[in-house]
Amino acid sequence: MLTYVIRRCLHLIPVLLVVSLALFVLLRLLPGDPSTAILGPEATEAQRATLRGDLGLDQPLWQQYVDWIAGLVRGDLGQSWLTREPVGAAIADRLPVTVELGVTSLLLATVIGIPAGILAAVRARRRTDSAVTGIAMLLLSVPHFYLATLLVLLFAVTLRWLPASGFVAFTEDPAGNLRFLILPAVTVGSTIVAVAMRQTRASLLATLGEDYIRTAEAGGLARRRIVLVHAMRNALAPVTTVIALQVGALMSATVITETIFTLPGMGTLIVNAIFSRDMPIVQGAVLVVVAFVLAVNLLTDLIYAWLDPRITY
Amino acid sequence: MSVPPGMSRRAILGLTASALAATALTACGGDSGGSSAGSGQGTLTIGFDNEPVSLDPALSSAISSDRNLLNLFYEGLVRQEKDGTIVPALAESWKVDGSALTFTLRTGVTFHDGSPFDADAAAWNLKRVIDPATRSTKAGTLSTIASVTVLDPRTVRIQTKSPDPLLLTQLSYEPGMMVSRKAASAAGKDFGRGPVGTGPFVLERWIAKSQLVAKRNPGYWRKDAAGQALPRLDKVVVRFITEPKTLRAELSTGGVQLLRALPPEEYTQLKDNAQVRLEDLGVRRSYYLAVNSTRAPFDKLAPRRALAGAIDRDGVGQTAASGEYDLTATFATKADWFADPTLPVPAFDAAKAGAAFAAAGVGAGTPLKLVVRNRPPDPTIAQLIQANLRAAGLEVTIEALQLESYLDTLKKGDFDLGLGVIDVPRYDPSLTFDPYLSSTGPNNFSKIKDPELDKVLAAGRAAPDRKVRTEAYTDVQRRVLDQSHLVFLHQARSPVIHRSDLSGLAFDLDGQWRLHEARLGR
Numbered sequence: 001m002l003t004y005v006i007r008r009c010l011h012l013i014p015v016l017l018v019v020s021l022a023l024f025v026l027l028r029l030l031p032g033d034p035s036t037a038i039l040g041p042e043a044t045e046a047q048r049a050t051l052r053g054d055l056g057l058d059q060p061l062w063q064q065y066v067d068w069i070a071g072l073v074r075g076d077l078g079q080s081w082l083t084r085e086p087v088g089a090a091i092a093d094r095l096p097v098t099v100e101l102g103v104t105s106l107l108l109a110t111v112i113g114i115p116a117g118i119l120a121a122v123r124a125r126r127r128t129d130s131a132v133t134g135i136a137m138l139l140l141s142v143p144h145f146y147l148a149t150l151l152v153l154l155f156a157v158t159l160r161w162l163p164a165s166g167f168v169a170f171t172e173d174p175a176g177n178l179r180f181l182i183l184p185a186v187t188v189g190s191t192i193v194a195v196a197m198r199q200t201r202a203s204l205l206a207t208l209g210e211d212y213i214r215t216a217e218a219g220g221l222a223r224r225r226i227v228l229v230h231a232m233r234n235a236l237a238p239v240t241t242v243i244a245l246q247v248g249a250l251m252s253a254t255v256i257t258e259t260i261f262t263l264p265g266m267g268t269l270i271v272n273a274i275f276s277r278d279m280p281i282v283q284g285a286v287l288v289v290v291a292f293v294l295a296v297n298l299l300t301d302l303i304y305a306w307l308d309p310r311i312t313y
Numbered sequence: 314m315s316v317p318p319g320m321s322r323r324a325i326l327g328l329t330a331s332a333l334a335a336t337a338l339t340a341c342g343g344d345s346g347g348s349s350a351g352s353g354q355g356t357l358t359i360g361f362d363n364e365p366v367s368l369d370p371a372l373s374s375a376i377s378s379d380r381n382l383l384n385l386f387y388e389g390l391v392r393q394e395k396d397g398t399i400v401p402a403l404a405e406s407w408k409v410d411g412s413a414l415t416f417t418l419r420t421g422v423t424f425h426d427g428s429p430f431d432a433d434a435a436a437w438n439l440k441r442v443i444d445p446a447t448r449s450t451k452a453g454t455l456s457t458i459a460s461v462t463v464l465d466p467r468t469v470r471i472q473t474k475s476p477d478p479l480l481l482t483q484l485s486y487e488p489g490m491m492v493s494r495k496a497a498s499a500a501g502k503d504f505g506r507g508p509v510g511t512g513p514f515v516l517e518r519w520i521a522k523s524q525l526v527a528k529r530n531p532g533y534w535r536k537d538a539a540g541q542a543l544p545r546l547d548k549v550v551v552r553f554i555t556e557p558k559t560l561r562a563e564l565s566t567g568g569v570q571l572l573r574a575l576p577p578e579e580y581t582q583l584k585d586n587a588q589v590r591l592e593d594l595g596v597r598r599s600y601y602l603a604v605n606s607t608r609a610p611f612d613k614l615a616p617r618r619a620l621a622g623a624i625d626r627d628g629v630g631q632t633a634a635s636g637e638y639d640l641t642a643t644f645a646t647k648a649d650w651f652a653d654p655t656l657p658v659p660a661f662d663a664a665k666a667g668a669a670f671a672a673a674g675v676g677a678g679t680p681l682k683l684v685v686r687n688r689p690p691d692p693t694i695a696q697l698i699q700a701n702l703r704a705a706g707l708e709v710t711i712e713a714l715q716l717e718s719y720l721d722t723l724k725k726g727d728f729d730l731g732l733g734v735i736d737v738p739r740y741d742p743s744l745t746f747d748p749y750l751s752s753t754g755p756n757n758f759s760k761i762k763d764p765e766l767d768k769v770l771a772a773g774r775a776a777p778d779r780k781v782r783t784e785a786y787t788d789v790q791r792r793v794l795d796q797s798h799l800v801f802l803h804q805a806r807s808p809v810i811h812r813s814d815l816s817g818l819a820f821d822l823d824g825q826w827r828l829h830e831a832r833l834g835r
Contacts (some may be wrong), residue, residue, distance in 0.1 A: 047448070
């Protein structure tokens with residue numbers, strides 16, 4: 001097991017190197033440079049040229065890449081071109097917000113999606129099933145930006161139960177923190193609820209058709225025990241995979257959601273940095289996100305082994 | 314497979330219900346509609362869509378919007394009132410003597426870090442802006458200064474190379490804002506993230522792309538008319554929100570009490586809200602078409618003139634500005650002192666424009682490239698212009714680009730028409746016209762090389778007398794219209810929007826706010 005984990009971790013290095021190169025090249029293909037954001041639209045060409053020199057943009061591309069990678073090896077992600085804030089510090093400020101949003105959404109999705117999936121499975125092909133499946137389809141189809149706007153309109157503007165946007169750290173005000181997170185978490189979680197529900201339903205239905213379930217039923221075990229203990233344990237493995245796969249999608253969902261609700265997370269950090277061509281921030285932040293998603297994938301593989309003793313590494 | 318209903322269903326429903334209940338409970342906890350930093354009696358929360366890159370006034374990059382925040386922390390030697398008059402600020406008085414400008418400074422003023430404001434500090438600040446090592450974006454505005462001399466701790470003299478009638482105006486804004494030498498020297502290049510001036514508020518913290526918190530400066534020198542200490546607010550929280558819909562929702566719920574700007578389609582929905590005030594200070598977003606004069610067909614005068622009559626400005630304003638617009642002949646707003654109401658807005662006549670294009674040798678189906686920024690409502694305006702020009706027989710292709718590519722394309726001249734917008738008024742007409750019309754202007758996208766125009770622009774800049782300047786700028790506008798160097802479209806109204814319980818706002822000439830007398834509550 002341990003050697004497996006170490007081997008997987010070592011595999012991460014070439015993957016991250018390839019990602020870093022692709023990222024660097026793609027970002028350099030973007031037209032424009034940060035001189036507009038830093039000097040304004042009415043700066044002269046001479047002022048822009050001086051700034052490019054200051055930022056090292058007059059160096060050859062390979063040199064810029066090597067400098068960046070050399071910094072990474074030393075644990076230095078570089079410095080924002082705009083704010084001069086160290087990239088590492090900027091990410092350290094933002095990552096907890098996005099992780100909190102992601103975890104809350106996943107929690108919400110699991111707590112609602114899995115029971116709803118069980119309900120749909122045990123009431124398969126009846127009205128309850130149709131209702132739950134229908135709602136899931138609707139949640140899958142509604143774009144996040146639209147759902148977010150509707151939620152703000154209902155809960156912030158009309159009912160005034162929740163704030164329309166903003167954020168306060170959990171350490172500063174735990175109750176306030178949750179109030180700010182509910183609408184974004186519901187928005188991001190909406191898709192995952194649907195995915196979790198559909199997968200649970202399908203997986204549980206398949207398991208309930210297995211021979212050992214019939215044996216358990218014949219043995220007179222309580223229905224509740226059969227479904228929740230014997231069937232669910234086996235039905236959960238594919239559900240875990242699907243939810244884990246959502247983590248990647250979740251990262252892209254947080255980009256839009258954080259922008260609408262102005263959460264100071266990785267999504268807003270990356271979007272704003274792209275718009276102002278603050279490449280060190282984009283490079284650093286995207287690389288961290290990629291590493292994070294890879295780590296979650298590794299963790300998922302390990303959870304399999306725990307859920308299904310037949311799997312060994 | 315048959316599943317008996319009952320227990321399993323109840324269990325599942327119970328689980329789901331408890332999860333929902335937990336969510337609802339959290340939702341109802343705490344007060345509703347609060348903002349992240351809390352909206353206490355003396356805390357003003359602002360929704361701001363354009364976060365500054367730097368709060369070092371010498372490095373400010375925005376044309377004017379940064380000043381809404383710079384005014385919290387800094388002041389200049391003088392200040393320009395909304396009507397254009399120059400009044401004392403950190404200088405109590407001044408004397409103009411040819412090319413010499415001598416300031417007598419206020420005593421007892423200190424920077425937020427406790428260091429004293431005196432003639433040494435003032436001279437150091439002015440030299441700092443001019444020094445090429447500072448790389449100040451404002452250096453050009455003070456380029457006429459030859460020397461700055463400290464005569465005594467209260468007196469500083471600026472000697473210009475020749476009389477500069479604009480110098481006092483420039484010193485009222487970013488170029489003249491006084492920063493603490495001690496703090497600037499200690500922070501070096503990071504000073505822009507930690508502003509230290511003499512202004513009414515002191516920076517508490519600034520989290521990029523999230524929010525900035527400033528607290529009251531207890532040592533602020535200025536008093537109100539009744540002799541009460543200023544500022545009145547305990548705290549100012551600036552939340553950086555870029556989504557117009559989020560800004561509107563926050564203002565409606567009281568999450569923020571003041572907004573920098575909203576597009577017309579958003580603010581018109583607030584007009585019936587009794588708790589919100591829309592205050593029209595005359596700020597306009599003035600749309601225009603840059604006309605590339607270096608390539609056919611617009612390298613000739615006749616097609617440019619035909620173009621000016623081919624566009625339905627009212628139609629564009631109705632659609633793209635929800636009817637909230639003025640039609641003016643040029644960038645001058647109706648309230649500007651250099652506005653000339655007799656200058657005509659070119660009349661729209663599609664048939665006549667079509668005939669004029671044909672007469673000028675621009676045949677039906679001539680392809681044109683219209684470059685536009687890819688943000689609302691610009692692409693909509695571009696489509697309306699495309700339809701107008703199609704009616705006149707021209708075939709327009711629209712290219713919607715991100716800001717950087719858009720500016721690059723305009724500067725390289727790879728276009729026929731470029732849709733642009735500037736916020737007007739600026740604090741001096743030279744700032745409005747020169748960058749776009751002067752042959753050396755950084756934003757002369759039309760590539761105008763018109764010695765006649767350069768001459769009248771220079772006359773407008775150099776004249777000390779407002780009457781002479783008015784005549785010069787009327788000549789400028791007349792010349793631009795006559796030559797159709799630019800096609801001026803509608804001017805969308807951009808009111809300041811705030812909760813009705815916020816009062817005491819003061820404004821710069823170009824509509825940027827000053828909050829030293831602002832208060833909340835009736």
